[in-house]
Amino acid sequence: MTISTQSSTLFRRACRSLVGGVNSPVRAFRAVGGTPIFLSKARGARCWDADGKSYIDYLGSWGPMILGHGYPPVLRAARRAMVRGTSFGAPCEGEVKLAELVKQAFPSMERVRFVSSGTEAGMSAIRLARGTTGRPLILKFSGGYHGHADGMLVSAGSGALSLGRPSSAGVPLKIARLTLVAPYNDVGAVERLFQKHGKRIAAVIVEPVAGNMGVVVPRPDFLPALRRITKREGAILIFDEVITGFRLSKGGAQGIFGITPDLTCLGKIIGGGFPVGAFGGPARIMNQLAPLGPVYQAGTLSGNPVAMAAGIATLQALFGTDPYRKLQDLALSLIEGVYEAAHRRGVDVVVNGLGSMFTVFFTKDPVEDLAGAARCDTRAYGRFFHGLLKRGVYFPPSQFEAAFVSIAHTPRDVAVTLAAVDGALSDL
Numbered sequence: 499m500t501i502s503t504q505s506s507t508l509f510r511r512a513c514r515s516l517v518g519g520v521n522s523p524v525r526a527f528r529a530v531g532g533t534p535i536f537l538s539k540a541r542g543a544r545c546w547d548a549d550g551k552s553y554i555d556y557l558g559s560w561g562p563m564i565l566g567h568g569y570p571p572v573l574r575a576a577r578r579a580m581v582r583g584t585s586f587g588a589p590c591e592g593e594v595k596l597a598e599l600v601k602q603a604f605p606s607m608e609r610v611r612f613v614s615s616g617t618e619a620g621m622s623a624i625r626l627a628r629g630t631t632g633r634p635l636i637l638k639f640s641g642g643y644h645g646h647a648d649g650m651l652v653s654a655g656s657g658a659l660s661l662g663r664p665s666s667a668g669v670p671l672k673i674a675r676l677t678l679v680a681p682y683n684d685v686g687a688v689e690r691l692f693q694k695h696g697k698r699i700a701a702v703i704v705e706p707v708a709g710n711m712g713v714v715v716p717r718p719d720f721l722p723a724l725r726r727i728t729k730r731e732g733a734i735l736i737f738d739e740v741i742t743g744f745r746l747s748k749g750g751a752q753g754i755f756g757i758t759p760d761l762t763c764l765g766k767i768i769g770g771g772f773p774v775g776a777f778g779g780p781a782r783i784m785n786q787l788a789p790l791g792p793v794y795q796a797g798t799l800s801g802n803p804v805a806m807a808a809g810i811a812t813l814q815a816l817f818g819t820d821p822y823r824k825l826q827d828l829a830l831s832l833i834e835g836v837y838e839a840a841h842r843r844g845v846d847v848v849v850n851g852l853g854s855m856f857t858v859f860f861t862k863d864p865v866e867d868l869a870g871a872a873r874c875d876t877r878a879y880g881r882f883f884h885g886l887l888k889r890g891v892y893f894p895p896s897q898f899e900a901a902f903v904s905i906a907h908t909p910r911d912v913a914v915t916l917a918a919v920d921g922a923l924s925d926l
């Protein structure tokens with residue numbers, strides 16, 4: 499049944515040199531079956547595979563490409579910066595300018611530190627929270643992803659109030675037990691964990707809108723309760739806005755929900771397609787970092803001039819055009835269209851979405867946490883994914899991920915996508 503394509507040839511070749519043929523596991527298509535397609539080019543809302551077939555792209559490189567691929571001002575800025583020097587290892591103006599733009603959009607980030615990935619941002623924010631509070635434990639939520647640092651690859655233990663257990667081989671039990679895990683949207687569980695471990699919890703880290711169990715939106719009381727509890731207990735509240743920062747609004751999720759966390763992690767969009775992460779918060783906390791304070795953190799390519807230039811051009815474009823209303827309208831027309839097609843075809847779906855991020859779940863029931871996402875028919879998602887791919891539409895190759903709309907997507911793209919959705923649902 500496998501037809502020979504450039505992608506399948508490349509994948510066979512890749513498997514002899516790269517582990518599983520990929521450099522990030524979800525790209526291997528294990529969650530949806532089949533052979534990954536290799537991309538050779540992307541422009542605007544489209545990408546092309548190694549065979550020259552084109553797709554409407556809803557992967558958006560997992561979130562960064564909010565302006566679409568190859569946005570000319572970003573390319574120009576990166577090119578200009580590159581000619582002046584690809585890396586200095588010394589301070590440059592771009593770092594200051596990008597930090598100023600981040601602060602302008604996120605008033606909670608009085609001081610910023612740039613790193614090279616979202617993983618580093620989360621890992622460093624957690625070290626800073628521990629260094630500032632002198633407490634050892636971190637509370638995260640099941641299905642929340644904060645990069646692949648040891649202490650974040652932890653899932654819930656057996657008892658509701660037990661300490662975490664490793665979700666990856668190679669993470670020592672002793673490290674996993676420093677992470678507490680509660681179900682997303684479950685304020686009661688957070689209260690119980692604080693009752694039990696109270697003054698030993700340094701920080702609560704949360705995706706204010708979850709994107710890594712598929713999109714799951716916070717219940718109205720969830721984020722306010724996290725703010726109230728952490729304040730009362732003297733713990734630090736970390737919003738991991740690596741996806742939602744500059745995606746849901748100029749000021750991220752904290753901007754639309756009106757909740758001010760202590761620390762914020764950013765990534766993806768702020769690099770404009772280059773490797774960048776950032777974390778920040780009040781000077782009182784951030785100044786605990788080296789060189790001012792005792793919490794160590796560093797990076798050879800941190801504040802890289804090319805990445806900073808791409809980030810600056812990206813944020814300037816977002817601030818200049820304020821595209822969030824348009825992005826939301828496009829996503830809403832997609833979501834409505836998916837519901838209509840599913841109804842026509844007699845398929846049960848729930849589409850969770852906010853702003854320009856959404857996930858199609860094959861289920862009758864609301865999806866409000868990881869357990870809800872795990873109960874969905876992921877095999878149906880796999881067939882749906884391949885049905886779309888065949889019809890020239892590229893969705894994320896796992897139900898536990900978000901699809902993204904960019905400003906390059908047009909109503910015409912939405913119409914073509916919805917025709918493909920109808921076809922894909924009809925051959926489920």
Ligand SMILES: *Cc1c(COP(=O)(O)O)cnc(C)c1O
Nearest residue numbers: 615616617643644645738740741
């Ligand atoms: C992608 C992501 C990360 C990790 O970022 P990388 O750049 O892949 O290391 C962290 N947190 C969230 C919420 C993410 O979506």
